[in-house]
Amino acid sequence: MSEQARKTAEGLEYLTGFGNEHSSEAVPGALPLGRNSPQRAALGLYAEQLSGSAFTEPRTHNRRSWLYRIRPSAAHPPFTRIDNGALRTGPFTELPADPNRLRWNPLPDPAPGTDFLAGLWTLGGNGDAAQRTGMAIHLYAANASMTDRVFSSSDGELLIVPERGGLLLRTELGLLAARPGEVALIPRGVRFRVELLDTDTDTGTGTGTGDGSDRAPARGYVCENYGQPFELPNLGPIGANGLAAARDFRAPVAAYETPDLLDRPTEVVNKFCGNLWSATYDHSPLDVVAWHGTHVPYVYDLRRFNVLGSISYDHPDPSIFTVLTSPSDTPGLAGVDFVVFAPRWLVGEDTFRPPYFHRNVMSEYMGLIEGAYDAKAEGFVPGGGSLHNMMSAHGPDRETFDRASAAELKPQKIDDGLAFMFETRWPITATAQAAGAEHLQRGYDDVWQGLQRHFRA
Numbered sequence: 001m002s003e004q005a006r007k008t009a010e011g012l013e014y015l016t017g018f019g020n021e022h023s024s025e026a027v028p029g030a031l032p033l034g035r036n037s038p039q040r041a042a043l044g045l046y047a048e049q050l051s052g053s054a055f056t057e058p059r060t061h062n063r064r065s066w067l068y069r070i071r072p073s074a075a076h077p078p079f080t081r082i083d084n085g086a087l088r089t090g091p092f093t094e095l096p097a098d099p100n101r102l103r104w105n106p107l108p109d110p111a112p113g114t115d116f117l118a119g120l121w122t123l124g125g126n127g128d129a130a131q132r133t134g135m136a137i138h139l140y141a142a143n144a145s146m147t148d149r150v151f152s153s154s155d156g157e158l159l160i161v162p163e164r165g166g167l168l169l170r171t172e173l174g175l176l177a178a179r180p181g182e183v184a185l186i187p188r189g190v191r192f193r194v195e196l197l198d199t200d201t202d203t204g205t206g207t208g209t210g211d212g213s214d215r216a217p218a219r220g221y222v223c224e225n226y227g228q229p230f231e232l233p234n235l236g237p238i239g240a241n242g243l244a245a246a247r248d249f250r251a252p253v254a255a256y257e258t259p260d261l262l263d264r265p266t267e268v269v270n271k272f273c274g275n276l277w278s279a280t281y282d283h284s285p286l287d288v289v290a291w292h293g294t295h296v297p298y299v300y301d302l303r304r305f306n307v308l309g310s311i312s313y314d315h316p317d318p319s320i321f322t323v324l325t326s327p328s329d330t331p332g333l334a335g336v337d338f339v340v341f342a343p344r345w346l347v348g349e350d351t352f353r354p355p356y357f358h359r360n361v362m363s364e365y366m367g368l369i370e371g372a373y374d375a376k377a378e379g380f381v382p383g384g385g386s387l388h389n390m391m392s393a394h395g396p397d398r399e400t401f402d403r404a405s406a407a408e409l410k411p412q413k414i415d416d417g418l419a420f421m422f423e424t425r426w427p428i429t430a431t432a433q434a435a436g437a438e439h440l441q442r443g444y445d446d447v448w449q450g451l452q453r454h455f456r457a
C-alpha cells in the first residue's frame with residue numbers, strides 16, 4: 001500500500017513529498033481545475049492566496065498556496081495587543097550576548113490548564129523578525145489542549161520538536177500528528193490549534209482525562225525561523241540519495257472544523273513583529289475546504305533519517321547530519337540548520353569517536369529528545385538544552401574524553417538517544433528569563449575540569 005493511502009494511528013491521511021505542488025479537497029469538487037480564481041469558486045467557497053515568498057522569487061524558492069475557504073480571512077475584527085507571556089522576539093536586547101557555555105534542565109511543569117501557546121517560553125535567538133533574518137529558540141510545556149483559539153506567527157515558520165507527549169496540529173491546511181522523534185513545521189502565517197494526544201503509548205504520560213490537569217506536560221522545542229524557509233540541503237558528492245529523503249515529508253490533506261466549531265467564536269492570536277495580537281472572530285478560521293500549493297505544513301519522522309558517516313577514520317563534521325537548512329544570502333552559510341544525531345554505527349579506526357573539542361564560528365543550541373548524547377556523560381538531559389555560542393570552546397566532557405580515549409575500537413552502535421542542534425550563523429543571545437532561570441545549570445564549566453596535562457617537553 002502506498003504511504004499516501006495508509007492512515008496513521010490517529011486515522012490521519014497524508015500527502016507525501018517535500019516542496020511538492022500538493023493539492024487536496026475535503027469535499028469533492030471544491031478545488032477548481034485549470035485556474036486558481038474562477039469568477040465564482042465552487043460550492044460557494046472563497047478563493048484566497050497565501051504567499052510565503054515574494055511573488056517574484058525564483059521557482060525553487062517560491063512558496064504559495066491557494067485556499068478555498070468558507071469565509072475569506074479578510075472578514076475579521078481589529079486585532080488588539082495582548083500580553084506576550086514568555087515569548088520574546090529578535091532583536092534580542094535584554095542582555096548582552098554571552099560567550100559562556102550555558103546549559104539548562106527541562107522547563108518546570110506549567111500551571112494546570114496551560115496550552116501550547118501559553119506554554120511557549122523563549123530561551124534566546126538572533127536577528128530581527130522585522131528584517132526576516134535570524135531565529136528564536138523556544139521551549140514549550142503544556143498540559144491542556146488549545147480550545148476556541150488558534151495561533152499563527154507572522155514572524156517566521158515554526159519547527160516544532162516534541163520531546164514528551166504527542167501533538168495533534170489542526171492547521172488551516174489539515175491535520176498533522178507529531179510525536180517525540182518526529183518534527184512538524186508550520187509555515188509562516190498558517191493558523192493552527194494544538195491538541196495534546198492522549199495516548200499512553202508514546203511516553204506513558206497521558207492519562208486520558210481530557211482536561212489535562214493531572215497529566216505530565218507535553219514538552220518540546222521550537223525553532224522560529226525568521227529567515228528563508230527551511231529546505232532540504234544539497235547533497236553534493238553524497239549523490240542523489242541520503243540524509244532526509246523528500247518522500248518522507250508528509251503534508252496534511254484538506255480538513256476543516258466540525259460543524260459545532262465552525263461557527264463558534266474563536267480567538268485568533270497572531271505573533272507580529274514580536275508582539276501577540278488577538279482578535280475574536282465569529283467563526284473558526286480553520287475553514288479551508290480545499291487547497292493546493294507549496295506553502296504547506298509537514299511532519300517528518302527523524303527515525304527515517306539516513307545517517308551517513310565515516311567508514312574509514314575521523315569524526316565527520318555534523319553538517320553531515322543536516323535535516324533541513326534555512327539558507328542565507330551567502331552560499332553554504334545557513335541562517336539556521338536543523339541537525340539530528342540519530343542512532344548510527346561508529347567504525348572509525350584510530351579515531352576519537354565522540355564529538356571533538358572545537359570552537360565554531362557558528363552558534364550551536366542543542367536539545368535532547370530521548371536518551372543520552374555521546375559527547376556528554378551526564379547533565380545533558382531530555383528536555384534540557386545547551387548553548388555553545390560563536391567561538392566558545394566545547395566538546396566532550398572529561399568523563400567522555402577519558403572513556404573514548406581508552407575505548408577498544410570495535411564497531412559500536414550508538415542507539416541510546418536522539419539529540420538535535422539548531423546551528424546558526426549569528427550568535428545567540430539569551431533572554432533575561434533564560435539567563436536567570438532556576439533551571440539554568442550553575443557550574444556547567446566544571447564538566448571540562450580535570451582534563452590533565454599529559455604533555456611533558
Ligand SMILES: O=C(O)Cc1cc(O)ccc1O
Pocket residue numbers: 315316317318354355356358360364375388394395421
Ligand atoms: O558540539 C556538539 O556536540 C555538536 C557537534 C557534534 C559533532 O559531532 C561535531 C561537532 C559539533 O559541534
Ligand SMILES: [Fe+2]
Pocket residue numbers: 358360364388394395
Ligand atoms: Fe559543537
